[in-house]
Amino acid sequence: MTGKRKGSVEQVRRELGGRLREVRRAAGLTGRQLAAATGQHFTRVSKIENGVQAPTERDVREWCAACAAADQEAELIAVLRVADSASVESRRESRAGMRRVLGAHTLKQYEKTDLFRIYEHNMIPGLFQTAEYSAAILSFWISFLRAPNDVDQAVAVRMERRQVLQLEGKRFVVVLEEQALRTLFGSAETQVGQLGHLLELMSLPHISLGIIPLMTERTGVGATGFWMFDDSLVALETPTASIQVTQPSELGLYARMFDALQDSAVYGKEARALIVGVLNEIDA
Numbered sequence: 001m002t003g004k005r006k007g008s009v010e011q012v013r014r015e016l017g018g019r020l021r022e023v024r025r026a027a028g029l030t031g032r033q034l035a036a037a038t039g040q041h042f043t044r045v046s047k048i049e050n051g052v053q054a055p056t057e058r059d060v061r062e063w064c065a066a067c068a069a070a071d072q073e074a075e076l077i078a079v080l081r082v083a084d085s086a087s088v089e090s091r092r093e094s095r096a097g098m099r100r101v102l103g104a105h106t107l108k109q110y111e112k113t114d115l116f117r118i119y120e121h122n123m124i125p126g127l128f129q130t131a132e133y134s135a136a137i138l139s140f141w142i143s144f145l146r147a148p149n150d151v152d153q154a155v156a157v158r159m160e161r162r163q164v165l166q167l168e169g170k171r172f173v174v175v176l177e178e179q180a181l182r183t184l185f186g187s188a189e190t191q192v193g194q195l196g197h198l199l200e201l202m203s204l205p206h207i208s209l210g211i212i213p214l215m216t217e218r219t220g221v222g223a224t225g226f227w228m229f230d231d232s233l234v235a236l237e238t239p240t241a242s243i244q245v246t247q248p249s250e251l252g253l254y255a256r257m258f259d260a261l262q263d264s265a266v267y268g269k270e271a272r273a274l275i276v277g278v279l280n281e282i283d284a
Contacts, residue, residue, distance in 0.1 A: 014051030016079045020063055021049040023076075027067035037066035055080065078247040109229060110164040114171065117228035117258050121177040123185065124194055125227075126158055127165060128174070128201055133194040134158050136186030165207075172207045175261045177222075178214045181278045188282050195279050199272065210265030211274050220260025228254060 024034050024045075031049070035042035038059070047053035055063070057077050064073040118125050124133065138154050141147070164170060181198075184191050202209050212218065227235045234245040234254045245251065266274070 012079065013054055016055070016076065017049045017051040019076060019079065020055070020060070023063065023067050023069045023072060024049075027069065029067065034063070034066055038062045075248050081246055107161060107164070109233070110161060111167065113229040114169055115228075115230050116170070116172045116174075117255075118172065118174045118225075119176075119222050119227075119258060119261055120174075120180050120225040121222055122179055122183045122225075124176070124180060124198060125174060125225075127162055127172070128198060129158065130190075130194050130197050131155050131159055132190045133185055136190055140185070165201075165204075170206060173262075174208065175210045175212065175258070175265050177212050178274055178278075181211070181275060192279060192282055195275050195282075199275055202272065208267070209271060210262055210267050211271045212261065212264045213266060213274060216264060218260075218264035220257055220264065222257060222261055226254060228258060231255070 024031070029037070031045045032042045035045045038045075039062075040059075044053065048055045048059065057080060060076050060080055061073055064070055064076065116127075118127075123137065126134070129137070135151055135155050138151050138158075142149055142151055142154075165172070181195060185194075198209070201207055224236055228251075229235070231251060232246065234251060236243045236245070245254065265271075
């Protein structure tokens with residue numbers, strides 16, 4: 001475990017301990033009374049509240065039951081799960097190759113998700129990439145992270161993921177910044193092929209694609225790209241980590257941000273015109 005990851009976990013653990021302390025105090029219980037109600041030693045209660053020791057999910061459930069705070073149980077458990085695995089260090093995993101990094105969000109997660117909400121600001125999302133465009137992006141990250149060169153296998157994994165687009169009952173709501181159309185990965189020919197593929201996908205009834213034009217008045221600005229899997233998970237990719245958000249209050253904030261980004265986007269003929277405009281500039 002790197003110092004960065006360890007520090008992050010300890011911070012979340014202290015936050016969770018503080019919130020559990022607030023729950024206990026709101027119930028009017030002392031540490032000893034809570035310990036007696038939950039069948040544990042009072043020193044363990046103190047360690048949990050001070051972030052010295054992590055509680056289990058069972059601890060959180062029993063804590064909330066003893067404090068008549070069942071309405072807070074789900075969110076506190078979500079915080080606990082963040083403390084357990086808030087961030088998967090991609091740089092560490094990349095030593096085993098980019099194919100393993102791409103495994104941060106498994107095909108199983110894709111298969112069980114019905115509604116995908118995707119926002120990207122500087123590239124086309126992985127599920128919508130051509131093999132050539134994907135290879136150009138992955139080659140850059142392999143070089144930058146000094147990972148083993150398994151680009152062919154990594155592209156194969158990403159192309160396999162695209163099969164989820166054909167599964168019945170899936171919906172894909174995508175918002176891209178216009179910059180994502182203009183960021184060149186690979187050759188001009190690669191970019192032309194990618195944008196042409198995007199136009200084809202837009203015709204599918206289960207895919208909604210909005211594009212936020214450059215220099216447009218808007219109601220929200222996304223700091224980074226993110227993916228929402230139903231209402232249960234938000235995933236963000238940074239150069240060094242894959243971050244998974246499950247805390248209900250944070251999920252709600254991402255949903256609000258996505259709605260704001262949608263409000264700033266154009267769709268249908270206007271979105272197609274933006275893509276065609278970029279294609280014409282590349283051909284010029």
